[in-house]
Amino acid sequence: MRANLQKLYMCHIDYMEEHMPWSDQCSLEHLSIGNCVYSKYLLILRQLPKLRTLVMQNCIMNEKNKAVVLPTPTIYCSLESLTIDSYLCTPEQLKLILSPISSLCRLRLVSIFDLSEPVFHRSYWEQLDYGQMLKIDRFEFFFSYNNNHINRKFIDFDFLIDSFRTPFWLNEKQWFVSWAYVPILNEIWLYTVPNPIIDQRSALRFEISSMGNTSRLTERPLNRMIDHALDQTLTTLVLLQKDIRDAHVQYIAIGLKNNTTLITMDLSHNAIRDVGAQDLANALRNNTALITLNLSYNAIGDVGAQHLSDALRYNKTLAILSLNCNLIGALGTQHFSDALRTNNSLTTLDIGSDCSKNANNTIGNVGAQHLSGALQNNKTLTTLNLNYSRIDSVGAQHLADGLRNNVALTTLHFDGNSIEDLGAQYFADALKTNTTLVTLNLEWNGIENTGAQHLANALQHNKTLTSLNLYGNKIRKAGAQHLADALRNNTTLTTLNLGGNLIGDSGARHLADALTINTTLTSLNLSANKIETAGTQHLADALIENTTLTTLYLEWNEFGNAGAKRLGDALGANKALTTLIFQMNKLGHVGSEYLAHGLRNNITLTTMILYFNRIGNTGAKHLADALRINKTLTTLNLRANDIGETGAQYLAAALRVNKALTTLNLDTNDIGTTGVQYIADALWDNRTLTSLNMSNNSIKANGAQYLADALRKNTTLTTLVLDSNKIEDIGAKHFADALRYNTTVEALNIFLLNGISSDVQKELKRQDNRIE
Incomplete structure (x- = not known):
């Protein structure tokens, strides 16, 4: 060892039993x-x-499995700064480490291992030798503790943080300590503030300081002092699909309890059960800031529902509570109903379910009866979701009774129940007197013509309902006729969804006749209704006269070429329609020619959805020719239409001159490398397209290079989706190089099904987080 050496770094070399020849004159x-x-x-x-x-790294106090027992060591006065990077010592061992040093000014302790758990208990800090600590000017530490282990014991951090609120810590030494829970990592931190030790610069965390009781949601770098102004900006916490369990929720609840800035928290799609719900409920009793809480897709049952409903009796700020797809039954619904009788802040309650889930809320008729009583008294709830809640006509009667006297509810989601015609009658009777409901969703309820007639009769009298959803019922032409008759007189309904029924050509004719008179309906869904050429012709004739309908859904019907021609003619004359949903109608290239002809003259349509219509290259040419002239269409969806490289060439030529189109979807065609070159060349000149989807087109690495080269010059495209194109690592790197020069692209989707290795994905994501 050289005598004149002043600094020596042997960070990865342990000093255990071997002898190091320190020079007697070592400086x-x-x-x-x-x-x-x-x-x-x-x-x-x-x-x-x-x-x-x-x-x-660490000072090992247990040599050869035998505790070190030494007399009071000699005092050495030179050392001023001591850092232990993997600190695992007891208070007694720390005392031994500090005893030989009389000149120590700075002590730094770090531990990021689970073995640091003892420092998270108040007893640890009470055992420190504060006589030794008194001599130290700067004491900095950072300890982390992972909470993923299923058997972790809860640590009372209110109790712990109090040990750092003594005059010694706050006044005499001015060592400020914070506890934090980092939900993304599921870690608990204990650290001095400011903290220059750890390079955890912006982890989102709940933080409680020894300087106050308020919990802050912050991303503040650890090496900065607390900045209340900076923390005020964080109002939303999204933790969906993070495998959060009850053991984790208890720490989130600590952070939530006294937090004054967080207004939206999303904990959906996790594994929270009744115990976790109880912890959140306890926090909600004191919280005065949270407005929206999403607990959908968890495993909260009636007990958890009781805890949350009890909290609603005290909480005065929560407005939106979502518990969709949990395990809540009639008893849990009763608890919420009781709370709604006195709660004056909740405006939205979602306790419905999802038809695709096996584990669902089961409100049932009994639960509906409880809610009915609450609706008669509550004056603030405006939205109630009871989708797929196993309620039949009996439960519908209870809810309808509640709606008769309710003065607040504006939206009722009631899809996927089994109310049938009788239940529809109960709701219809309620609509005759109700003056607040504006949206009623009754999808998949087994309603037939008689039920439609009852609802139609109600629409003759009701003056407030603006949206009625009857998708997926069993309404035929007679039911459509009743609803059409209502549309002749109704002056408030703006949205009617009759998709997935069986109205056929005759039903379409009745509705078309009504459209020539009605002046309020703006959106009509007639998808999947077995409408053929004759029905299409009636609707087309109505579009020529109607001046208010802006959105028309006609997918999954069979119009034929003659029907498409009439619709095309109507498009040329119509002055109101802005959105036409026309997917899966077997248009072919002939039908697309008729629509394209209408598009040439249309001056209002902004969105046309034509996916899966087999228009082919010829159909693409017809639409491309129309795009050269059309000045209003902004969105065109041509997904799955058998368009090849020739069709891509036609569309590319149109993009060079079109000044309106902003979104183009060519997903699942057969464009290939040559076809994408045409599109890429057009992007060099196009100045309006902002979103392009060319997924599943076999463009491969060469096609990726063409698009990447275009991105170097294009200044308008913000979203490019290229999943499932076999571009592989080399194609991905072409895009990475291009993005160095492009500042307008916000999202580039290439990682899915493209043969890109995980290493390259990680590297590209590190270089540019726009690549996904």
């Missing part, structure tokens, strides 16, 4: 080593008299 001032046994630590202090700074 070393800074030493960094790995793990060091206590006896060698003392040797370092004795043989390096000029040492000012010592950094070690």
